[in-house]
Structures are given as C-alpha cells and as structure tokens.
Amino acid sequence: MDYIAEPFKIKAVEPLKVLTRSEREQKIKAAGYNLFSVRAEDVYIDLMTDSGTGAMSQHQWAAIMTGDEAYAGAQSYYRLMDACQEIFGYAYFQPVHQGRAAEKVFMPIMLADGKVAVSNTFFDTTRAHVELAGATALDCAVPEAADTDSFYPFKGNMDLELLEKAIAQYGADRIGMIVMTVTNNSAGGQPVSMQNIRQTAAVAKKHHIPFVIDAARYAENAYFIQTREPGYADKSIIAIAREMFSCADAFLMSAKKDGIVNMGGLIGVKEDELLIRAVKERVIPYEGFITYGGLAGRDLDALAVGLLEATDESYLRYRIGQAEYLGETLRAAGVPIQYPTGGHAVFVDAGKMLPHIPYDQFPGHALAVALYEEAGIRSCEIGSYMLGRDPKTGEQLKSMFEFTRLAIPRRVYTQAHLDVVARALIAINARRDTLPGYTITDEPPVLRHFTAKLEPIR
Ligand SMILES: *Cc1c(COP(=O)(O)O)cnc(C)c1O
Secondary structure, three states, rough: OOOOOOOOOOOOOOOOOOOHHHHHHHHHHHHHOOHHHHHHHOOOOEEOOOOOOOOOOHHHHHOOOOOOOOOOOOOHHHHHHHHHHHHOOEEEEEEEEHHHHHHHHHHHHHHHOOOEEEEEEHHHHHHHHHHHHHHHHEEEEEEHHOOOOOOOOOOOOEOOOHHHHHHHHOOOHHHHEEEEOEEEOOOOHHHHHHHHHHHHHHHHHHOOOOOEEEOOOOHHHHHHHHHOOOOOOOHHHHHHHHHHOOOOOOOHHHEOOOOOOOEEEEEEOOOOOOHHHHHHHHHHHOOOOOOOOOOOOOHHHHHHHHHHHHHHHHHHHHHHHHHHHHHHHHHHHOOOOOOOOOOOOEEEHHHHHOOOOHHOHHHHHHHHHHHHHHHHHEOOOEOOHOOOEEEOOOOOOOOOEEEEEEOOOOOOOOOOHHHHHHHHHHHHHOOHHHOEEEEEOOOOOOOOOOOOEEEOOO
C-alpha cells in the first residue's frame, strides 16, 4: 500500500546512534533481558510506546512560552478548559500529571474491596489501579478480536453478552464501573464502534452502573468511526468525539497519547456534582491544586494546543496510515499481525509466529528481545508477561494474546525508519525456530514487566 506522506516538515532533528550487534547483545544481557532497563541512547528506533514520545508542533512550543505559572487560576488552565469543552462537552475537567494519576484519584472513589470493574479490555496500569483499590478487573473483549488474521472493523468492541453475564453473576450493585477503553490498546489498538459504545452505555444505564471511557486514543478511535462506521463519513472528528463522550458519565485520559504532549492527563466528569467534589478532594493531596493538577502552566498550554491538533483529519490520516503501511508490509511478507492494524501500533502475533514458545515462556517478549538484538529496535510485549499473576493464587495468567507491540510515536519516524523495522522482523521470521523462550529470575508483585529480570531458556 502507499505511504501517506507527512502533513508537516521537520524543523529540529534528534541524532540517532547505531550500535553493533555484539554491543546490543551485551547491552540487553546487562539489562536482565528487560527492554525497560536498556538506555534510550542504545536504541536506534524506539517503538516501545507511543506514550509521551510524540513530537510537539511549533504551535505547541510557542504556547509553552505563554505558560502562566500562577499557583491558582492560571490563564493556561482556562485555555485548557476551553479546548476540553470544545472536544468533550462535560461539566468538569481535571488536569493530572498522567493517565495513571487519573486512575489513582478516580478508582478508589468508584471501587472498594469485593467490587468488580468490567472493561472491553483493561490497560495494564488501569487494571493495576482497579486491583490496588481492592476490586477485581474483568475483561469482556469480543471473540472477533481473538482471530488476529481476519478482518473485522471494530475488534476493540465490548462483548455485550459477556458483560450482561458478568452483571448477572456478580449482581449489578457489586459492579463499581464499566470501562470502555478507546481504542482498545491491549487487543491491538483496535477501535470501538459508536454502536457498541451506545449499547454498552444502555446496559450500564439499565443497571445503574457508572460508565467510564478510558480515553487515551479517543481521536484515533473517532477517525476509525468516521472511516468505517455507516453514517459517520460526513461528521467531523470533534462531532464524533462529542457523541462518544455524551454516552459516558466520566472519562480518564492519558494525554501522552492523543494530547500529543510529553506529560499530562485528564479526568472528565459529565455532570455528577458529588463525583466532581470527590475528584477535587483527592486531586489536591495527590496531584496539587485543581487548576494545575501536577502539571506546570506551560504543560497545560501545550496540551490545550495538542488536544486540538490530534483531531485534525490530515494528521489522523497520516498517522493511522503509518501503522497500516508497516502492518501491510509485514503481512505481505508472512509475518502474522493483528489485522487490520489499529491506530497507534502494529501488534505482531508472536504466539502464532513462535508456536514452539509456550505462553509462560513469553513469546511476545522473546520476539522483542530478538528485534533489539537484530536491529536496535525497541518494542514491548503485550501478553502473558505483562498480564502477570493472579493476585490471589499467584498463578501465571494466560493472556488472550501474545503480542509484540510496535508502537509508533506521533510525528517522529519516517517511512525509511518503518522499512528498517519491517526488514528486521522479516529477517527474524526467517529464523524464528531458533528464538528461545524466557524465564523470570527476579519479579516485583505489581506491574512486574517494568522492572523484572529475565533469562533465555537455552
Ligand atoms: C497509557 C494509558 C494509560 C495510563 O496512562 P499513563 O499516562 O501512562 O499513566 C491508561 N489507559 C490507557 C488505555 C493507556 O493507553
């Protein structure tokens, strides 16, 4: 397929270094085979995450100079509120320093010991904060998502039958919240349809359960609705976003994604005054006064501009096009991926590519290590290694997917970089039988994948 050319040109450059293969093998070994422990300067192309790794525009950098650093009531805060109002249309917006800060503030308001939270699929930190609040996190992804090879336009959707079943099983009063993750990161950055958002909202309303959007990539999701869902081709991204958010009671957002900032987050509350009060009460001790929420005034200004830039259709066409270009190049060469590609990344189906490595030897991680050794490319496992253990029994959980995620930072890499990535993966695919599985030698109890140490099983 054609690469959609960048709707921008480059003003500032960041030099890259390329190590030799033996240097890379030594670096990854010294890092305990954990890519989070590798120094960024030892990485050539960094596809570990699209979170906070985007390039800001000249308009964002200019806005930084207008940052008002007043402790309370800064102009920057009001500019951010205006941008939020235009896109989301809620009564209250709370800036916080990143997505998990929003989770830390919000989850204990909604959840407690014995409660259950249900999602299309929880993101790792969101799941962790549900569990830290004493509750159980339950995923209800649609079965179409599990078949990585077949086209389905909205593989991110909630399985409504499973959702109703969970509500019947636990009782509506035990379900603290229903969370819709858009796009559905862990299922492959896959979009959720407006119809599914509406239907899920209707189920939540029927049972009086709060409905919350995990909104990190809401603009990418809106673009997929515009291009794939009947009736939305003529609606603007902002009009679609407004419709999505009108279905929910609140949202949590890591602004490091579709806010195109290096740090930031948001909580939005549609109208519930008691919930707004509870959010304010928890934000002040944990994040700071409500008009800055853990961010500098200049950060609020960069976010006000970035939020609107992320709704630009020529930007979204280029961005979604990058994932599609890399995905199609890999697929054409026989590398199995979650198809069609989602918004922010290509998810290589490492479980399918490396059938000789069982889930508890982490095929997605094995491929990520091989990709670093092969070409200095950093990626991230999204599978059983990230999912971790059952918090009650300590048993290794089996993920629905064993992915190696190639997340594409916003406005950072070129077509030639993506070609380097494709060539490296195709080379590894040709010798895939030789890749070893991994075992964990040192493991913390929560979010272990960030700091665990591993060893190849030779
Ligand atoms: C990134 C992300 C989060 C957590 O946000 P941070 O800014 O990394 O703390 C939560 N949910 C989703 C869907 C995310 O992608």
